[in-house]
Amino acid sequence: MAIRTATKKREVAVTSDLYEVLQPFIFVTRAFGFMPIVCKKKVLGFVAEWSIGYTIYSYLLGLFMMFVSMNGLHEDFHQSNSVRMGNTTVKYVTLIDLGEVIVTVFIGIVATPFKLKHLWKILDCFHKIDNVLPQKKIKEEQRHTIICILIAIGCVLFVLTYELYLWGEISNRSGLLWVFMKRYFILFSTYFMVFIQEMPYWNFTRLIRKRIEALNHALDAGLEIFKSLTKLWITPIKTNKKSNSSNFGILSHQRVVNLMKVYELIGDSVDATNDFCGVSILFIMFSCLLHLVVTPYFLLVEVANNGYFIFIFLQFSWTMLHCGRLMVIVETCQYCLDEHQKTVDLVFKLLSCELQEDVKDQLKVFALQLSGRKVRFTSFSMMKINRSLLTAIGGSITTFLVILFQFGSVGSDVYYSRD
Template sequence: MDIVESLIALNTCMQIGALTQWLVDGKKGKIYLSRLLECYAVCTIIVALVLLLYGIFTYDDDFHKSGNDIGHTVDYIQIIGIRVAHAVTILEAFLQRHSQSLFVKQVREIDRIFECSLNVDVDNRALRTQLIRRGIIMLAIYLASELFILFAKFLVKDRHFSIYWLFYLLPFFICGLRYFQIFVAITIVRQRLDKLLLTLNELNLLNSKQKQATNSNSNTNIKFISQTLPIYETSEYLHRHYDMENPDMKRLLIIRDLYNRLWESTCTLNRDFGISILINVGNDFISITSNCYWIFLNFKGYSATFNDFLQIASSAVWSVPHVFNVLILALLCDRTAQKTTAIALGLHRIETNIWNDNHNTVIEQFSLQLLHQKLVFSAAGFFDINCTLLYAIAGATTTYLIILIQFHMSENRVTS
């Protein structure tokens, strides 16, 4: 199954969210730009920007769910943050629409080399099943959290929250869809790195098999070469010629080329999603910090009533999708980037002759390639996406939460 066919369902969802302007021809498997979808994306960007500007310059109490000044400010920052993330996400998707097709072409070429040159089947059908299952799980987490929040606010009779929730909901789901698109792209790269590592671990350069075609023409080649080269140079030439005809050596050279192509695909991925990752991770940080602040306020005035419990639970559940986004993104990027180290270790476990200059040269060049072409996922170059991001967000959330608490205590002292 072609990679485009396996992603048709995701492509349809992205078309609805104005995150892609590409249509898929199911019969021919080709993709092409749609002018209608481009117009739809432009209109969506305009609407998103209008709502963003309206939210910035209009401080309407209907969009806030707090009864104090700092709470108003926190809610205001949170709704503006999700709108900025929404507008930037759609704008980046529109501007990088041509680069999206480049990533698909790169993956198609990689799959063709796997199947034709390495005789390795890239199971895109299993990938489609896996992605559908993960998409359903992610959607279930989003829906469950939002419905619980709405139900909790309905029970505590918060009349302002419903309007605030409606204006928050649509950008929230579009940003979630963008996250899933990023997860899918990284998963595609990781799956091919797994195939590459498995193929590399099967190599054995000592197991040199003579080619029938080479044997049939060997006498002619020797006779021709011996007429133009000294005996020593002739034997050295034939040794290298036969050595490079080793099928495992050929496979190793193909693996080098495939790794280079996967590294280029990672660069394309960073270029396509870098700004979205930066803005959405920043918005997740704002949401996590804001809800931690609300949990603090609810615990401060906690009187062991059912309404107080619902307020705390709704703030905690509100943070769940945002924590989920950052956690999955960091773990997925970190484990994919670690494949470079795994490939390097697999390369040096290959059985080879240490006196063979050809083998040593190829392995040395591949090692240098792995050293200088490390797989790195970044947020538009501002910071790398790995497990250290979780530690950084936890530390920053704690710092800003302490600052918000200090402002709250200062406000109480001024009021009293």
């Protein structure tokens, strides 16, 4: 009943073009419990709606993954034949490291059905924007989405499979291969799911950027038309005749009003994305910080103790993977912010032109709208997601690494037995 209340609006219209772009990552995230919706074919396109069946599937999957993963972690922590926790320091570091993954995935699955009203808002905004500024190269965009998803999944599977193989070999030498697989296989699968959990955020952010680019293209086209008419746009001939509005092509008064509506919808879609992914992205960013402390710690321990190259490469791979997931989130948001800044620049360039009075007055209102309604990617207003976040995280990682090395001695058995 609570879920039904939280998802009062249970469906939203989606154009065929938008559905083609959304389909790949909806399919992937839904399979892992993070998108309990279905898209049904209608006469004029598609309708996305909440699915009770997929919600039940998501919750059952989340409960299964959490309980089995926690049981395996608990068993390895307390048993004398521990596979990965032979050292006291490593016990607690690994417990926090892997325990956080379980919590992040479970909370992401549980929270999503209660956030679907924000998903409907995102899709509704995209639908309205595309009616004014239709998206181009849909097939190319769909192909780009599929390639990005495949690359992300491929990188994660490579590192996870590599680690599973190495620890499997070590366990097999001690006759504990079955014990290791029983304790860690589902946990590794949960680890894979935390990377899938990020996909809605960076996909929606990229789609927002595409619509800002379309807005900028419309503004830039108007600027180019004006420059071609006046030859030198800095010193044009001013006209006050409203009948000449069509001379400036897309920069008529009504066109500027429509572009302002588009920008308002873009702002709404950004806010809805922050709300829809807010819980997940908060835990994901904490996950990135935690793993970028723990993984370099194990990497430096291996290097300091002349460890085996295969384990040094493993920890290096994990470090690069976690850096990559952080960079994907931050850079996707930053590219969107950079595109928004181009919108501001274009509007002010147009204000420098001697445009028709009604058009120029409307552009002034547009400029006020841009200054008052800025694009911001946040998580519960606790952090702004842009490149400045990388500096903050980098400083925190350095501090925690120093504390971690002072807390525990760096011995040759800190990570695994060398016997």
